[in-house]
Amino acid sequence: MARYDINRFWEMSVFIKVVEGGTFSAAAITCNMTPSAVSKLISRLEKRLEARLLTRSTRRLQLTAEGCSFYERSSRILSDLDDAERQANAGEHPAGRIRISTSASYATHVLIPIIGSFAERYPDITLDIIQTDVVVDLLAERTDVAIRAGQMTDSRLTVRKLGETARVIVASPEYLAKNGTPQSAEDLHRHRIIGPTYARTIEGWPLRGEMDVFPMAVKDHIQASDGEAIRQLALAGAGLARLTAFTVQGDIAHKRLVPVLEHLNPGDREAFHAVYVGQGGPVPARVKALLDYLKENGKVY
Incomplete structure:
Protein backbone atom coordinates (compact mmCIF):
# COMPACT_ATOMS: atom_id res chain seq x y z
CA MET A 1 0.00 0.00 0.00
CA ASN A 89 -8.51 30.61 10.85
CA ALA A 90 -7.96 33.39 13.38
CA GLY A 91 -4.34 34.47 13.25
CA GLU A 92 -1.75 33.41 15.81
CA HIS A 93 -4.17 33.00 18.69
CA PRO A 94 -2.86 30.87 21.61
CA ALA A 95 -5.42 28.34 22.78
CA GLY A 96 -5.58 24.93 24.38
CA ARG A 97 -4.46 23.16 27.53
CA ILE A 98 -1.03 23.51 29.18
CA ARG A 99 0.13 21.07 31.84
CA ILE A 100 2.76 22.64 34.13
CA SER A 101 4.96 20.81 36.63
CA THR A 102 6.51 23.05 39.25
CA SER A 103 7.89 22.98 42.75
CA ALA A 104 5.53 24.05 45.51
CA SER A 105 7.93 26.89 46.39
CA TYR A 106 7.93 28.37 42.88
CA ALA A 107 4.18 27.89 42.58
CA THR A 108 3.45 29.60 45.91
CA HIS A 109 5.83 32.54 45.64
CA VAL A 110 6.06 33.21 41.90
CA LEU A 111 3.59 31.38 39.67
CA ILE A 112 0.32 31.66 41.57
CA PRO A 113 0.60 35.45 42.12
CA ILE A 114 0.98 36.05 38.36
CA ILE A 115 -1.26 33.34 36.89
CA GLY A 116 -4.45 35.41 37.14
CA SER A 117 -3.11 38.09 34.80
CA PHE A 118 -1.90 35.36 32.40
CA ALA A 119 -5.41 33.89 32.34
CA GLU A 120 -6.85 37.32 31.57
CA ARG A 121 -4.38 37.85 28.75
CA TYR A 122 -5.00 34.38 27.25
CA PRO A 123 -8.62 33.40 28.04
CA ASP A 124 -8.56 30.47 25.60
CA ILE A 125 -5.67 28.73 27.37
CA THR A 126 -6.51 26.33 30.19
CA LEU A 127 -3.89 25.45 32.81
CA ASP A 128 -3.24 22.26 34.75
CA ILE A 129 -0.68 22.99 37.51
CA ILE A 130 1.01 20.04 39.22
CA GLN A 131 3.05 20.86 42.34
CA THR A 132 5.94 18.51 43.06
CA ASP A 133 9.64 18.81 43.91
CA VAL A 134 10.24 15.47 42.17
CA VAL A 135 11.81 15.76 38.71
CA VAL A 136 9.19 14.27 36.40
CA ASP A 137 9.62 12.80 32.93
CA LEU A 138 7.81 15.39 30.81
CA LEU A 139 7.05 12.91 28.05
CA ALA A 140 5.79 10.14 30.32
CA GLU A 141 3.72 12.55 32.43
CA ARG A 142 2.37 14.39 29.35
CA THR A 143 3.71 17.67 30.73
CA ASP A 144 4.17 20.71 28.48
CA VAL A 145 6.36 22.89 30.70
CA ALA A 146 8.27 22.23 33.92
CA ILE A 147 9.94 24.70 36.25
CA ARG A 148 13.18 23.20 37.54
CA ALA A 149 16.08 24.32 39.68
CA GLY A 150 19.73 23.43 39.28
CA GLN A 151 21.70 22.02 36.38
CA MET A 152 19.81 20.75 33.34
CA THR A 153 21.14 17.43 32.05
CA ASP A 154 18.35 16.04 29.82
CA SER A 155 19.37 16.67 26.20
CA ARG A 156 15.78 16.21 25.02
CA LEU A 157 14.73 19.40 26.80
CA THR A 158 14.87 23.00 25.67
CA VAL A 159 15.70 25.41 28.49
CA ARG A 160 14.78 29.01 29.22
CA LYS A 161 16.46 30.53 32.26
CA LEU A 162 14.22 32.30 34.77
CA GLY A 163 17.01 33.75 36.90
CA GLU A 164 18.86 32.50 39.94
CA THR A 165 18.57 32.90 43.68
CA ALA A 166 20.77 32.64 46.74
CA ARG A 167 20.20 30.20 49.60
CA VAL A 168 20.04 31.07 53.26
CA ILE A 169 19.85 29.20 56.59
CA VAL A 170 16.89 30.43 58.62
CA ALA A 171 14.97 29.73 61.80
CA SER A 172 12.06 31.35 63.60
CA PRO A 173 12.75 33.85 66.43
CA GLU A 174 10.87 31.52 68.79
CA TYR A 175 13.10 28.56 67.93
CA LEU A 176 16.27 30.60 68.42
CA ALA A 177 15.02 32.00 71.73
CA LYS A 178 14.57 28.45 73.05
CA ASN A 179 17.60 26.78 71.49
CA GLY A 180 20.14 29.55 70.96
CA THR A 181 21.61 30.95 67.75
CA PRO A 182 24.36 28.85 66.13
CA GLN A 183 27.65 30.72 65.81
CA SER A 184 29.79 28.08 64.10
CA ALA A 185 29.42 25.12 61.75
CA GLU A 186 29.89 22.72 64.66
CA ASP A 187 26.92 24.29 66.45
CA LEU A 188 24.63 22.78 63.80
CA HIS A 189 25.06 19.38 65.45
CA ARG A 190 23.18 20.72 68.48
CA HIS A 191 20.17 21.92 66.51
CA ARG A 192 17.18 20.33 64.83
CA ILE A 193 17.57 20.33 61.06
CA ILE A 194 14.69 20.37 58.59
CA GLY A 195 15.46 18.82 55.20
CA PRO A 196 13.84 17.35 52.08
CA THR A 197 12.84 13.74 51.55
CA TYR A 198 14.03 13.84 47.93
CA ALA A 199 17.63 13.27 46.85
CA ARG A 200 19.97 16.27 46.82
CA THR A 201 22.77 17.03 44.39
CA ILE A 202 25.14 17.86 47.27
CA GLU A 203 24.97 16.06 50.60
CA GLY A 204 25.11 18.41 53.58
CA TRP A 205 25.08 22.21 53.65
CA PRO A 206 27.91 24.05 51.85
CA LEU A 207 29.60 26.51 54.23
CA ARG A 208 32.54 28.85 53.88
CA GLY A 209 35.68 27.75 55.66
CA GLU A 210 38.99 29.50 56.18
CA MET A 211 40.37 28.33 52.85
CA ASP A 212 37.43 27.18 50.75
CA VAL A 213 33.82 25.99 50.76
CA PHE A 214 33.11 22.65 52.38
CA PRO A 215 29.94 20.55 52.73
CA MET A 216 28.85 20.42 56.37
CA ALA A 217 27.24 17.08 57.14
CA VAL A 218 23.89 17.64 58.82
CA LYS A 219 21.35 15.13 60.07
CA ASP A 220 17.75 15.81 59.09
CA HIS A 221 15.60 15.48 62.19
CA ILE A 222 12.47 16.42 60.24
CA GLN A 223 11.91 15.85 56.53
CA ALA A 224 9.26 17.12 54.13
CA SER A 225 8.56 16.38 50.48
CA ASP A 226 8.80 19.96 49.17
CA GLY A 227 10.48 23.27 49.91
CA GLU A 228 7.28 25.07 50.86
CA ALA A 229 6.51 22.49 53.54
CA ILE A 230 10.06 22.93 54.86
CA ARG A 231 9.48 26.70 55.01
CA GLN A 232 6.23 26.22 56.93
CA LEU A 233 8.02 23.93 59.41
CA ALA A 234 10.69 26.59 59.95
CA LEU A 235 7.99 29.23 60.50
CA ALA A 236 6.39 26.94 63.08
CA GLY A 237 9.64 26.76 65.05
CA ALA A 238 10.52 23.18 64.15
CA GLY A 239 14.21 23.86 63.50
CA LEU A 240 16.80 25.25 61.08
CA ALA A 241 16.28 25.07 57.31
CA ARG A 242 18.35 26.07 54.28
CA LEU A 243 15.99 27.60 51.74
CA THR A 244 16.02 29.59 48.52
CA ALA A 245 16.11 33.32 49.24
CA PHE A 246 13.10 34.27 47.11
CA THR A 247 10.83 32.03 49.23
CA VAL A 248 11.82 33.59 52.58
CA GLN A 249 12.65 37.21 51.75
CA GLY A 250 9.20 38.34 52.92
CA ASP A 251 9.49 36.29 56.11
CA ILE A 252 12.89 37.82 56.86
CA ALA A 253 11.65 41.34 56.14
CA HIS A 254 8.73 40.85 58.57
CA LYS A 255 10.96 39.08 61.13
CA ARG A 256 9.06 35.81 60.92
CA LEU A 257 12.37 34.12 60.10
CA VAL A 258 15.93 35.08 60.99
CA PRO A 259 19.04 34.32 58.86
CA VAL A 260 21.79 32.51 60.78
CA LEU A 261 25.46 31.73 60.05
CA GLU A 262 25.52 34.37 57.33
CA HIS A 263 29.27 34.82 57.86
CA LEU A 264 29.62 31.21 56.62
CA ASN A 265 27.26 31.60 53.65
CA PRO A 266 29.30 30.59 50.55
CA GLY A 267 27.16 32.76 48.29
CA ASP A 268 26.17 29.87 46.03
CA ARG A 269 23.23 30.56 43.77
CA GLU A 270 20.64 28.19 42.31
CA ALA A 271 19.37 28.71 38.77
CA PHE A 272 15.72 28.24 37.81
CA HIS A 273 14.58 27.24 34.33
CA ALA A 274 11.42 26.70 32.35
CA VAL A 275 11.95 23.53 30.32
CA TYR A 276 9.96 21.79 27.63
CA VAL A 277 10.42 18.86 25.25
CA GLY A 278 11.98 19.83 21.97
CA GLN A 279 15.28 20.53 20.27
CA GLY A 280 14.84 23.74 18.35
CA GLY A 281 11.63 22.79 16.53
CA PRO A 282 8.48 24.91 16.37
CA VAL A 283 6.87 25.62 19.74
CA PRO A 284 3.04 25.51 19.98
CA ALA A 285 1.56 29.00 20.32
CA ARG A 286 0.01 28.20 23.72
CA VAL A 287 3.37 27.00 25.09
CA LYS A 288 5.26 29.93 23.58
CA ALA A 289 2.78 32.32 25.20
CA LEU A 290 3.45 30.82 28.64
CA LEU A 291 7.22 30.73 28.16
CA ASP A 292 7.32 34.38 27.06
CA TYR A 293 5.09 35.36 29.99
CA LEU A 294 7.30 33.53 32.50
CA LYS A 295 10.41 35.16 31.06
CA GLU A 296 8.74 38.55 31.56
CA ASN A 297 6.99 37.99 34.90
CA GLY A 298 8.19 34.71 36.43
CA LYS A 299 11.83 35.40 37.25
CA VAL A 300 13.42 34.58 40.58
CA TYR A 301 16.07 36.66 42.37
Missing part, protein backbone atom coordinates in the same frame (compact mmCIF):
# COMPACT_ATOMS: atom_id res chain seq x y z
CA ALA A 2 1.37 3.40 -1.00
CA ARG A 3 2.16 5.81 1.84
CA TYR A 4 -0.34 8.36 0.46
CA ASP A 5 -3.09 5.76 0.88
CA ILE A 6 -2.46 5.64 4.63
CA ASN A 7 -4.03 8.22 6.94
CA ARG A 8 -0.91 8.72 8.99
CA PHE A 9 -2.40 11.63 10.95
CA TRP A 10 -5.23 9.34 12.08
CA GLU A 11 -2.74 6.65 13.05
CA MET A 12 -0.78 9.18 15.09
CA SER A 13 -3.97 10.44 16.73
CA VAL A 14 -5.10 6.95 17.74
CA PHE A 15 -1.61 6.04 18.97
CA ILE A 16 -1.49 9.19 21.13
CA LYS A 17 -4.91 8.37 22.58
CA VAL A 18 -3.71 4.86 23.44
CA VAL A 19 -0.66 6.27 25.25
CA GLU A 20 -2.65 8.94 27.09
CA GLY A 21 -5.52 6.61 27.93
CA GLY A 22 -3.28 3.76 28.98
CA THR A 23 -5.45 1.07 27.36
CA PHE A 24 -6.94 0.17 23.99
CA SER A 25 -10.40 0.37 25.55
CA ALA A 26 -9.93 3.95 26.73
CA ALA A 27 -8.62 4.99 23.33
CA ALA A 28 -11.50 3.18 21.62
CA ILE A 29 -14.06 5.26 23.50
CA THR A 30 -12.31 8.53 22.60
CA CYS A 31 -11.83 7.56 18.96
CA ASN A 32 -15.29 5.99 18.52
CA MET A 33 -13.77 2.62 17.64
CA THR A 34 -13.83 -0.87 19.10
CA PRO A 35 -10.87 -1.99 21.25
CA SER A 36 -10.16 -4.68 18.67
CA ALA A 37 -9.99 -2.09 15.89
CA VAL A 38 -7.61 0.06 17.93
CA SER A 39 -5.38 -2.95 18.63
CA LYS A 40 -5.28 -3.88 14.95
CA LEU A 41 -4.48 -0.30 13.93
CA ILE A 42 -1.53 -0.20 16.35
CA SER A 43 -0.32 -3.58 15.09
CA ARG A 44 -0.49 -2.37 11.47
CA LEU A 45 1.36 0.79 12.45
CA GLU A 46 4.11 -1.19 14.17
CA LYS A 47 4.40 -3.52 11.17
CA ARG A 48 4.67 -0.59 8.76
CA LEU A 49 7.27 1.14 10.91
CA GLU A 50 9.06 -2.15 11.59
CA ALA A 51 9.31 -1.15 15.24
CA ARG A 52 7.65 -2.23 18.48
CA LEU A 53 6.01 0.86 19.98
CA LEU A 54 4.19 -0.68 22.93
CA THR A 55 4.87 -3.54 25.29
CA ARG A 56 1.60 -5.22 26.14
CA SER A 57 0.76 -6.92 29.44
CA THR A 58 -2.43 -8.00 31.15
CA ARG A 59 -2.52 -4.85 33.26
CA ARG A 60 -1.04 -2.00 31.26
CA LEU A 61 0.69 -0.80 28.13
CA GLN A 62 4.30 0.38 28.37
CA LEU A 63 6.04 2.56 25.80
CA THR A 64 9.25 1.22 24.30
CA ALA A 65 12.13 3.59 23.55
CA GLU A 66 10.94 3.72 19.92
CA GLY A 67 7.40 4.32 21.15
CA CYS A 68 8.53 7.25 23.32
CA SER A 69 10.28 8.84 20.35
CA PHE A 70 7.29 8.27 18.04
CA TYR A 71 4.89 9.65 20.69
CA GLU A 72 7.02 12.78 21.14
CA ARG A 73 7.31 13.47 17.43
CA SER A 74 3.64 12.63 16.72
CA SER A 75 2.45 14.91 19.52
CA ARG A 76 4.55 17.75 18.15
CA ILE A 77 3.37 17.16 14.59
CA LEU A 78 -0.31 17.13 15.54
CA SER A 79 0.16 20.12 17.84
CA ASP A 80 1.82 22.01 14.99
CA LEU A 81 -1.06 21.03 12.71
CA ASP A 82 -3.59 22.33 15.24
CA ASP A 83 -1.63 25.56 15.57
CA ALA A 84 -1.44 25.96 11.81
CA GLU A 85 -5.20 25.53 11.43
CA ARG A 86 -5.91 27.96 14.30
CA GLN A 87 -3.54 30.54 12.85
CA ALA A 88 -5.06 30.18 9.38
Whole structure:
Protein backbone atom coordinates (compact mmCIF):
# COMPACT_ATOMS: atom_id res chain seq x y z
CA MET A 1 0.00 0.00 0.00
CA ALA A 2 1.37 3.40 -1.00
CA ARG A 3 2.16 5.81 1.84
CA TYR A 4 -0.34 8.36 0.46
CA ASP A 5 -3.09 5.76 0.88
CA ILE A 6 -2.46 5.64 4.63
CA ASN A 7 -4.03 8.22 6.94
CA ARG A 8 -0.91 8.72 8.99
CA PHE A 9 -2.40 11.63 10.95
CA TRP A 10 -5.23 9.34 12.08
CA GLU A 11 -2.74 6.65 13.05
CA MET A 12 -0.78 9.18 15.09
CA SER A 13 -3.97 10.44 16.73
CA VAL A 14 -5.10 6.95 17.74
CA PHE A 15 -1.61 6.04 18.97
CA ILE A 16 -1.49 9.19 21.13
CA LYS A 17 -4.91 8.37 22.58
CA VAL A 18 -3.71 4.86 23.44
CA VAL A 19 -0.66 6.27 25.25
CA GLU A 20 -2.65 8.94 27.09
CA GLY A 21 -5.52 6.61 27.93
CA GLY A 22 -3.28 3.76 28.98
CA THR A 23 -5.45 1.07 27.36
CA PHE A 24 -6.94 0.17 23.99
CA SER A 25 -10.40 0.37 25.55
CA ALA A 26 -9.93 3.95 26.73
CA ALA A 27 -8.62 4.99 23.33
CA ALA A 28 -11.50 3.18 21.62
CA ILE A 29 -14.06 5.26 23.50
CA THR A 30 -12.31 8.53 22.60
CA CYS A 31 -11.83 7.56 18.96
CA ASN A 32 -15.29 5.99 18.52
CA MET A 33 -13.77 2.62 17.64
CA THR A 34 -13.83 -0.87 19.10
CA PRO A 35 -10.87 -1.99 21.25
CA SER A 36 -10.16 -4.68 18.67
CA ALA A 37 -9.99 -2.09 15.89
CA VAL A 38 -7.61 0.06 17.93
CA SER A 39 -5.38 -2.95 18.63
CA LYS A 40 -5.28 -3.88 14.95
CA LEU A 41 -4.48 -0.30 13.93
CA ILE A 42 -1.53 -0.20 16.35
CA SER A 43 -0.32 -3.58 15.09
CA ARG A 44 -0.49 -2.37 11.47
CA LEU A 45 1.36 0.79 12.45
CA GLU A 46 4.11 -1.19 14.17
CA LYS A 47 4.40 -3.52 11.17
CA ARG A 48 4.67 -0.59 8.76
CA LEU A 49 7.27 1.14 10.91
CA GLU A 50 9.06 -2.15 11.59
CA ALA A 51 9.31 -1.15 15.24
CA ARG A 52 7.65 -2.23 18.48
CA LEU A 53 6.01 0.86 19.98
CA LEU A 54 4.19 -0.68 22.93
CA THR A 55 4.87 -3.54 25.29
CA ARG A 56 1.60 -5.22 26.14
CA SER A 57 0.76 -6.92 29.44
CA THR A 58 -2.43 -8.00 31.15
CA ARG A 59 -2.52 -4.85 33.26
CA ARG A 60 -1.04 -2.00 31.26
CA LEU A 61 0.69 -0.80 28.13
CA GLN A 62 4.30 0.38 28.37
CA LEU A 63 6.04 2.56 25.80
CA THR A 64 9.25 1.22 24.30
CA ALA A 65 12.13 3.59 23.55
CA GLU A 66 10.94 3.72 19.92
CA GLY A 67 7.40 4.32 21.15
CA CYS A 68 8.53 7.25 23.32
CA SER A 69 10.28 8.84 20.35
CA PHE A 70 7.29 8.27 18.04
CA TYR A 71 4.89 9.65 20.69
CA GLU A 72 7.02 12.78 21.14
CA ARG A 73 7.31 13.47 17.43
CA SER A 74 3.64 12.63 16.72
CA SER A 75 2.45 14.91 19.52
CA ARG A 76 4.55 17.75 18.15
CA ILE A 77 3.37 17.16 14.59
CA LEU A 78 -0.31 17.13 15.54
CA SER A 79 0.16 20.12 17.84
CA ASP A 80 1.82 22.01 14.99
CA LEU A 81 -1.06 21.03 12.71
CA ASP A 82 -3.59 22.33 15.24
CA ASP A 83 -1.63 25.56 15.57
CA ALA A 84 -1.44 25.96 11.81
CA GLU A 85 -5.20 25.53 11.43
CA ARG A 86 -5.91 27.96 14.30
CA GLN A 87 -3.54 30.54 12.85
CA ALA A 88 -5.06 30.18 9.38
CA ASN A 89 -8.51 30.61 10.85
CA ALA A 90 -7.96 33.39 13.38
CA GLY A 91 -4.34 34.47 13.25
CA GLU A 92 -1.75 33.41 15.81
CA HIS A 93 -4.17 33.00 18.69
CA PRO A 94 -2.86 30.87 21.61
CA ALA A 95 -5.42 28.34 22.78
CA GLY A 96 -5.58 24.93 24.38
CA ARG A 97 -4.46 23.16 27.53
CA ILE A 98 -1.03 23.51 29.18
CA ARG A 99 0.13 21.07 31.84
CA ILE A 100 2.76 22.64 34.13
CA SER A 101 4.96 20.81 36.63
CA THR A 102 6.51 23.05 39.25
CA SER A 103 7.89 22.98 42.75
CA ALA A 104 5.53 24.05 45.51
CA SER A 105 7.93 26.89 46.39
CA TYR A 106 7.93 28.37 42.88
CA ALA A 107 4.18 27.89 42.58
CA THR A 108 3.45 29.60 45.91
CA HIS A 109 5.83 32.54 45.64
CA VAL A 110 6.06 33.21 41.90
CA LEU A 111 3.59 31.38 39.67
CA ILE A 112 0.32 31.66 41.57
CA PRO A 113 0.60 35.45 42.12
CA ILE A 114 0.98 36.05 38.36
CA ILE A 115 -1.26 33.34 36.89
CA GLY A 116 -4.45 35.41 37.14
CA SER A 117 -3.11 38.09 34.80
CA PHE A 118 -1.90 35.36 32.40
CA ALA A 119 -5.41 33.89 32.34
CA GLU A 120 -6.85 37.32 31.57
CA ARG A 121 -4.38 37.85 28.75
CA TYR A 122 -5.00 34.38 27.25
CA PRO A 123 -8.62 33.40 28.04
CA ASP A 124 -8.56 30.47 25.60
CA ILE A 125 -5.67 28.73 27.37
CA THR A 126 -6.51 26.33 30.19
CA LEU A 127 -3.89 25.45 32.81
CA ASP A 128 -3.24 22.26 34.75
CA ILE A 129 -0.68 22.99 37.51
CA ILE A 130 1.01 20.04 39.22
CA GLN A 131 3.05 20.86 42.34
CA THR A 132 5.94 18.51 43.06
CA ASP A 133 9.64 18.81 43.91
CA VAL A 134 10.24 15.47 42.17
CA VAL A 135 11.81 15.76 38.71
CA VAL A 136 9.19 14.27 36.40
CA ASP A 137 9.62 12.80 32.93
CA LEU A 138 7.81 15.39 30.81
CA LEU A 139 7.05 12.91 28.05
CA ALA A 140 5.79 10.14 30.32
CA GLU A 141 3.72 12.55 32.43
CA ARG A 142 2.37 14.39 29.35
CA THR A 143 3.71 17.67 30.73
CA ASP A 144 4.17 20.71 28.48
CA VAL A 145 6.36 22.89 30.70
CA ALA A 146 8.27 22.23 33.92
CA ILE A 147 9.94 24.70 36.25
CA ARG A 148 13.18 23.20 37.54
CA ALA A 149 16.08 24.32 39.68
CA GLY A 150 19.73 23.43 39.28
CA GLN A 151 21.70 22.02 36.38
CA MET A 152 19.81 20.75 33.34
CA THR A 153 21.14 17.43 32.05
CA ASP A 154 18.35 16.04 29.82
CA SER A 155 19.37 16.67 26.20
CA ARG A 156 15.78 16.21 25.02
CA LEU A 157 14.73 19.40 26.80
CA THR A 158 14.87 23.00 25.67
CA VAL A 159 15.70 25.41 28.49
CA ARG A 160 14.78 29.01 29.22
CA LYS A 161 16.46 30.53 32.26
CA LEU A 162 14.22 32.30 34.77
CA GLY A 163 17.01 33.75 36.90
CA GLU A 164 18.86 32.50 39.94
CA THR A 165 18.57 32.90 43.68
CA ALA A 166 20.77 32.64 46.74
CA ARG A 167 20.20 30.20 49.60
CA VAL A 168 20.04 31.07 53.26
CA ILE A 169 19.85 29.20 56.59
CA VAL A 170 16.89 30.43 58.62
CA ALA A 171 14.97 29.73 61.80
CA SER A 172 12.06 31.35 63.60
CA PRO A 173 12.75 33.85 66.43
CA GLU A 174 10.87 31.52 68.79
CA TYR A 175 13.10 28.56 67.93
CA LEU A 176 16.27 30.60 68.42
CA ALA A 177 15.02 32.00 71.73
CA LYS A 178 14.57 28.45 73.05
CA ASN A 179 17.60 26.78 71.49
CA GLY A 180 20.14 29.55 70.96
CA THR A 181 21.61 30.95 67.75
CA PRO A 182 24.36 28.85 66.13
CA GLN A 183 27.65 30.72 65.81
CA SER A 184 29.79 28.08 64.10
CA ALA A 185 29.42 25.12 61.75
CA GLU A 186 29.89 22.72 64.66
CA ASP A 187 26.92 24.29 66.45
CA LEU A 188 24.63 22.78 63.80
CA HIS A 189 25.06 19.38 65.45
CA ARG A 190 23.18 20.72 68.48
CA HIS A 191 20.17 21.92 66.51
CA ARG A 192 17.18 20.33 64.83
CA ILE A 193 17.57 20.33 61.06
CA ILE A 194 14.69 20.37 58.59
CA GLY A 195 15.46 18.82 55.20
CA PRO A 196 13.84 17.35 52.08
CA THR A 197 12.84 13.74 51.55
CA TYR A 198 14.03 13.84 47.93
CA ALA A 199 17.63 13.27 46.85
CA ARG A 200 19.97 16.27 46.82
CA THR A 201 22.77 17.03 44.39
CA ILE A 202 25.14 17.86 47.27
CA GLU A 203 24.97 16.06 50.60
CA GLY A 204 25.11 18.41 53.58
CA TRP A 205 25.08 22.21 53.65
CA PRO A 206 27.91 24.05 51.85
CA LEU A 207 29.60 26.51 54.23
CA ARG A 208 32.54 28.85 53.88
CA GLY A 209 35.68 27.75 55.66
CA GLU A 210 38.99 29.50 56.18
CA MET A 211 40.37 28.33 52.85
CA ASP A 212 37.43 27.18 50.75
CA VAL A 213 33.82 25.99 50.76
CA PHE A 214 33.11 22.65 52.38
CA PRO A 215 29.94 20.55 52.73
CA MET A 216 28.85 20.42 56.37
CA ALA A 217 27.24 17.08 57.14
CA VAL A 218 23.89 17.64 58.82
CA LYS A 219 21.35 15.13 60.07
CA ASP A 220 17.75 15.81 59.09
CA HIS A 221 15.60 15.48 62.19
CA ILE A 222 12.47 16.42 60.24
CA GLN A 223 11.91 15.85 56.53
CA ALA A 224 9.26 17.12 54.13
CA SER A 225 8.56 16.38 50.48
CA ASP A 226 8.80 19.96 49.17
CA GLY A 227 10.48 23.27 49.91
CA GLU A 228 7.28 25.07 50.86
CA ALA A 229 6.51 22.49 53.54
CA ILE A 230 10.06 22.93 54.86
CA ARG A 231 9.48 26.70 55.01
CA GLN A 232 6.23 26.22 56.93
CA LEU A 233 8.02 23.93 59.41
CA ALA A 234 10.69 26.59 59.95
CA LEU A 235 7.99 29.23 60.50
CA ALA A 236 6.39 26.94 63.08
CA GLY A 237 9.64 26.76 65.05
CA ALA A 238 10.52 23.18 64.15
CA GLY A 239 14.21 23.86 63.50
CA LEU A 240 16.80 25.25 61.08
CA ALA A 241 16.28 25.07 57.31
CA ARG A 242 18.35 26.07 54.28
CA LEU A 243 15.99 27.60 51.74
CA THR A 244 16.02 29.59 48.52
CA ALA A 245 16.11 33.32 49.24
CA PHE A 246 13.10 34.27 47.11
CA THR A 247 10.83 32.03 49.23
CA VAL A 248 11.82 33.59 52.58
CA GLN A 249 12.65 37.21 51.75
CA GLY A 250 9.20 38.34 52.92
CA ASP A 251 9.49 36.29 56.11
CA ILE A 252 12.89 37.82 56.86
CA ALA A 253 11.65 41.34 56.14
CA HIS A 254 8.73 40.85 58.57
CA LYS A 255 10.96 39.08 61.13
CA ARG A 256 9.06 35.81 60.92
CA LEU A 257 12.37 34.12 60.10
CA VAL A 258 15.93 35.08 60.99
CA PRO A 259 19.04 34.32 58.86
CA VAL A 260 21.79 32.51 60.78
CA LEU A 261 25.46 31.73 60.05
CA GLU A 262 25.52 34.37 57.33
CA HIS A 263 29.27 34.82 57.86
CA LEU A 264 29.62 31.21 56.62
CA ASN A 265 27.26 31.60 53.65
CA PRO A 266 29.30 30.59 50.55
CA GLY A 267 27.16 32.76 48.29
CA ASP A 268 26.17 29.87 46.03
CA ARG A 269 23.23 30.56 43.77
CA GLU A 270 20.64 28.19 42.31
CA ALA A 271 19.37 28.71 38.77
CA PHE A 272 15.72 28.24 37.81
CA HIS A 273 14.58 27.24 34.33
CA ALA A 274 11.42 26.70 32.35
CA VAL A 275 11.95 23.53 30.32
CA TYR A 276 9.96 21.79 27.63
CA VAL A 277 10.42 18.86 25.25
CA GLY A 278 11.98 19.83 21.97
CA GLN A 279 15.28 20.53 20.27
CA GLY A 280 14.84 23.74 18.35
CA GLY A 281 11.63 22.79 16.53
CA PRO A 282 8.48 24.91 16.37
CA VAL A 283 6.87 25.62 19.74
CA PRO A 284 3.04 25.51 19.98
CA ALA A 285 1.56 29.00 20.32
CA ARG A 286 0.01 28.20 23.72
CA VAL A 287 3.37 27.00 25.09
CA LYS A 288 5.26 29.93 23.58
CA ALA A 289 2.78 32.32 25.20
CA LEU A 290 3.45 30.82 28.64
CA LEU A 291 7.22 30.73 28.16
CA ASP A 292 7.32 34.38 27.06
CA TYR A 293 5.09 35.36 29.99
CA LEU A 294 7.30 33.53 32.50
CA LYS A 295 10.41 35.16 31.06
CA GLU A 296 8.74 38.55 31.56
CA ASN A 297 6.99 37.99 34.90
CA GLY A 298 8.19 34.71 36.43
CA LYS A 299 11.83 35.40 37.25
CA VAL A 300 13.42 34.58 40.58
CA TYR A 301 16.07 36.66 42.37
